[in-house]
Structure formats: structure tokens, C-alpha cells
Amino acid sequence: MKYRVVASLMFYLVLTACPNQKPRPLQGQVEFDEIDIASRLSSRVREIKVDIGDDVKAGQLLAVLDDDLIAIRSERAQATVDQAHLQKQLTDQATRREELAQLETAEQLSRSQLEFARQSLKRARALYEKGAIATQQWEEVLVKEKAARSQHTMARSRLEAGRNGARQEQKAIAAANLVQAKTGLAEVSAYDKDLQLSAALAGQVQAIHARPGELVPQGFPVITLQDRSHPRLSFYVTEDRLAAFQQGHFYKVSIPALKDAAYKVQLVRVQVLPAVLTQVVTEGRGTRDIRSFELTFKPVDDSTSLQSGMSAVLMPGDQP
Known part of the structure; x- marks a missing residue:
């Protein structure tokens, strides 16, 4: 948009070639921000x-x-959430009631077998000490007691694991999968809003x-x-005329399209333009090059009548 001012800048340079000439008005235009x-x-x-x-x-x-694909993606994401939710429930419950009952029965059976093996060991010890049974028979009863004790320990561990449910690591994985599935559904929902x-x-x-x-x-x-609520007026000057303007000060501009209606404006920004487009070599040798600046003004008065592209005229030093 700034490239449109190249011709105007050349005109300003011609005017400033005569240092004793009376300052001439600047011509700019009204602008508004646009949003796609x-x-x-x-x-x-x-x-x-x-x-x-x-x-x-x-x-x-x-x-x-x-977008037909959004509906398909939404259904697939919802199915993934449902599946992850069920998987988490199974992990939290870990063992069904029927399986838990079987583990309790197995633990009771192994406990009965262990109690019987202990009683047998007690009787065998008394007989062995009296010499009523051989050493081999005593050792067989001793081995059976150890085996019953080991089986009961295993059955009790299985029962405790069934009651406690899955390991914490498995529960954490199931919970993470559910969060991931919900995130995917939220992403699809966000696209649906678009x-x-x-x-x-x-x-x-x-x-x-x-x-x-x-x-x-x-x-x-x-x-x-x-955006009609924030109009601005843009003017372009060469740096040899920049001293006539001070940022923050108020000036007066006229709008030819509105029968030269006057508006009070404030200078809110002074910005140098790219040198490749605005730097001009002066005729005199040994003198510096001239840069150009964009002056941005904000209307202070009611600006509802302003339209984008309207011309604006500002006289340097003309302050309200």
C-alpha cells in the first residue's frame, strides 16, 4: 500500500527544491484496518x-x-473416547465378581489343605520321635506340608491381587489413553466450530x-x-520537512470529499519508509540523501463520516 506514494514523494521533492517558497499543504488519505x-x-x-x-x-x-469429513471424524473420535473409557473401567475393576469368587474358593481350599498338612505333620513328628515310622515317611509328610504352604501362599497372593485390581502402571496407562481420546474429540469439535x-x-x-x-x-x-471504529490519516513527507511535525501534537486537516470539513487530529506515529523506495539523491554533491517518513494521525473529532480512501489536506504548522 505504501508504494502508491512514490509519485507524491517526487512531487514533494520538486516543491522543496526552492527553500524560500511558502510551505505547501500535504495531501494524504483516510485509511481503516481490514480483517480477513x-x-x-x-x-x-x-x-x-x-x-x-x-x-x-x-x-x-x-x-x-x-465439510462431510468433519462428521465422520467426529463419530470416529467419539468411538475412540467410548472405547478408552470402557478400557479404563475394566482396568479399574480389574477382576470380575465371578473371577474373584473363584479366587476366594481356591484360597479357602488351599488353606484347608495347608491345615490338614500341618495336622499330618504334627502327628508324624510325634510318631517319628517315638520311632513308630521310618525316616522316609517323615520326610514325605514334611515335603507335603511345605508344598501345601507354598500353594496357599500363591492362592492368597492371587486373591489379594484380584481384590486390589490392576497395577498402578496399568491404571495410569488406561487413564492417559482416555485423556488422549478426549483431546482428539476436542480437536475435531474445534474444527467443527470453524x-x-x-x-x-x-x-x-x-x-x-x-x-x-x-x-x-x-x-x-x-x-x-x-474496522470502522479506528480510522487513521496517513501523510508522507521528506525528512527536510519533518521538523514541522511533533509526535503527540494536534493538527487540523480538511477533507475535500466532505466539502472541506475540518477535523482535529493527533500525530500518533512517525515511521521511516524503506530506503530502497524513498531515498533520493540530492543534486548537490557532497550533501546527504533525503529519506521519507510516514506520518500517522488519529482523528479526535467525530469520524463517522470518514470513508476509506478519502483525500485529506494538512497544512504544516496549522494547529487548532
Whole structure:
């Protein structure tokens, strides 16, 4: 946009070639910020809710897009969440009631066998001490008691594991899988919201770049809004005339399109333009080159009548 001022800058250089000439007015223009409303998805335009020139409010629905794949992705993501939720429940419960009953029965049986083996060992010890049984018989009873004790220990461990459920690591993995599945569903839901394009701020519809039925790629600006609440006036001067302006000070501009209506404005920014476009070599040898600057003014008075592209005239030193 700044390239449009090259011809104007050349005109200003001609005017400043005569140092004794009376300062001439600067000509600039009114500008507004524009915002493109786009989607993060490649989709087809289903409906446009506004028309060019309409004033819209922040959050107002502007367009509706359509994407059949979103519904498929949403169903698949929901199924993944349901599956992860069931897996977590199974992990938390770990053992079904029927399995737990079987483990309790096995533990009771092994405990009875251990009690019988202990009684047998007690009787065998008394007989062995009296010499009533051989050493081999005593050792057999002793081995059977040890085996019964080991089987009971294993049965009791299995019963405790069944009652306690899965290990903490398994529970943590199941919980993480559920969180991941929910995140995937939230991502699809976020994409689904992108199918409804709403105004990011209050403004005016400046352009509609797609119509119903057209396929728009990812990031394509479907609608362009103009922020009417923050107008600005831009002027361009060479640095030899920059001393006539001070940032923060107030000036007066006239708008020819509004019958030279006067507006009080404030200089809010002074910015140098790229040297490759605005640096001009002066005729005199040994003198420095001339740079150009952009002056940005903000209207202080009511600016509802201003339109983008209107010319503005400012006289250096003309302060209200």
C-alpha cells in the first residue's frame, strides 16, 4: 500500500527544491484496518449470511461452511473416547465378581489343605520321635506340608491381587489413553466450530470472496471486514520537512470529499519508509540523501463520516 506514494514523494521533492517558497499543504488519505475472516479447513461454502456494506457486530455469524469429513471424524473420535473409557473401567475393576469368587474358593481350599498338612505333620513328628515310622515317611509328610504352604501362599497372593485390581502402571496407562481420546474429540469439535465463520469485531463488510457452492482452501479469506471504529490519516513527507511535525501534537486537516470539513487530529506515529523506495539523491554533491517518513494521525473529532480512501489536506504548522 505504501508504494502508491512514490509519485507524491517526487512531487514533494520538486516543491522543496526552492527553500524560500511558502510551505505547501500535504495531501494524504483516510485509511481503516481490514480483517480477513477465513477457516482453518478446506471446505465448501454452504451459506453467506451478510452482504457487502452491511454493518456487523462482534460475534455475528457471517458464513456457514460444509465439510462431510468433519462428521465422520467426529463419530470416529467419539468411538475412540467410548472405547478408552470402557478400557479404563475394566482396568479399574480389574477382576470380575465371578473371577474373584473363584479366587476366594481356591484360597479357602488351599488353606484347608495347608491345615490338614500341618495336622499330618504334627502327628508324624510325634510318631517319628517315638520311632513308630521310618525316616522316609517323615520326610514325605514334611515335603507335603511345605508344598501345601507354598500353594496357599500363591492362592492368597492371587486373591489379594484380584481384590486390589490392576497395577498402578496399568491404571495410569488406561487413564492417559482416555485423556488422549478426549483431546482428539476436542480437536475435531474445534474444527467443527470453524465451519461457522463469525465476526472477530464490529465492522463493515467490505468484500465477499466466495459464494455458496464454491470450494475454498485452507486459510482462504471468505469475507473481509473493515474496522470502522479506528480510522487513521496517513501523510508522507521528506525528512527536510519533518521538523514541522511533533509526535503527540494536534493538527487540523480538511477533507475535500466532505466539502472541506475540518477535523482535529493527533500525530500518533512517525515511521521511516524503506530506503530502497524513498531515498533520493540530492543534486548537490557532497550533501546527504533525503529519506521519507510516514506520518500517522488519529482523528479526535467525530469520524463517522470518514470513508476509506478519502483525500485529506494538512497544512504544516496549522494547529487548532
